[in-house]
Amino acid sequence: MPKAWQPKTWLVFIYKVSSDPARKRVFVWRRLTQLGALYLQQAVCLFPHTRGMKAELEDLAERVRELEGEATLLRAASMDAAWEKDILNRFNADCDTLYVKIREETTKLVNEIKREEDRQHFTLGELDELEEWLRGLRRRFEKVKQRDFFKAQGAAQAQEALTAAEERVEIFTARVEQVNRGQ
Numbered sequence: 001m002p003k004a005w006q007p008k009t010w011l012v013f014i015y016k017v018s019s020d021p022a023r024k025r026v027f028v029w030r031r032l033t034q035l036g037a038l039y040l041q042q043a044v045c046l047f048p049h050t051r052g053m054k055a056e057l058e059d060l061a062e063r064v065r066e067l068e069g070e071a072t073l074l075r076a077a078s079m080d081a082a083w084e085k086d087i088l089n090r091f092n093a094d095c096d097t098l099y100v101k102i103r104e105e106t107t108k109l110v111n112e113i114k115r116e117e118d119r120q121h122f123t124l125g126e127l128d129e130l131e132e133w134l135r136g137l138r139r140r141f142e143k144v145k146q147r148d149f150f151k152a153q154g155a156a157q158a159q160e161a162l163t164a165a166e167e168r169v170e171i172f173t174a175r176v177e178q179v180n181r182g183q
Contacts, residue, residue, distance in 0.1 A: 007078040009049040010087075013057050016043060017069035024067045031060055036147025038091055046087065048149045049075060092152040098144045099154030102137060106161040109133050113168045122179040127172065134169050137162060 013032065017025045035056055037045035047053050054073075061071035078084035109130065116126055141162055148155055 005081045008084055010076045010078070011047045011049045011053055011057055012040075012072075012074040012076050013037070013045045013047065013061070014043060014072040014074070015061075015064050015069060016071075017064060017067055024069065027067070028060070028064060028069070031063075034143070034147070035060075036091070036094075036149060038087065038094065088150050091150050092148075095144055095148045095152035096154035098140075099152065099158040102141055102144065102158045103154075103161045105140075106137055106158075106165045109137065109165050110168050113172050117172065117175070122172070122176045124176060124180065127176045130169055130172060134162075134165060137165065 015028060017028050019025050032045050035047065035053065037047065039045055047057065057073050061073050064071035078087070112133075113130060116122070116130075141158055144158075145155065
């Protein structure tokens with residue numbers, strides 16, 4: 001017998017912050033984005049209900065009040081399976097979009113490595129730049145994974161692209177070491 005649908009529990013964060021100065025609103029928007037907010041409408045965000053998320057949102061609500069704004073945190077449950085499926089798809093689509101951007105940036109990194117190899121430009125400075133680029137991509141990937149609550153499909157492809165880029169950087173590193181030892 002199929003398992004009966006069990007509604008998920010959500011946290012709804014509703015806020016109001018003065019647009020003057022804009023930095024207040026931007027601060028709240030950035031923090032909500034970092035936490036993985038799904039905007040249902042302007043200033044109304046949805047999150048999966050976890051202890052950690054509840055604590056984060058309670059802290060943000062306090063910060064909003066310190067900014068002379070208003071914040072309300074509510075707990076809600078899915079009313080039906082179709083709505084919940086749509087919400088899960090929206091969360092995953094948001095993450096998949098970010099994973100695609102990481103893959104695109106990873107492709108640019110690999111293409112840059114190829115250009116430097118073709119130019120025989122095996123310098124420590126170039127290696128530093130490529131390693132920093134790769135570290136930035138790893139950081140972005142980890143941030144997306146933190147907000148990938150429902151295991152979006154794009155995670156595996158982004159991880160594969162990062163692994164391939166890491167291997168290319170390792171090969172480039174070995175070549176830089178070889179060239180610089182010979183000098």
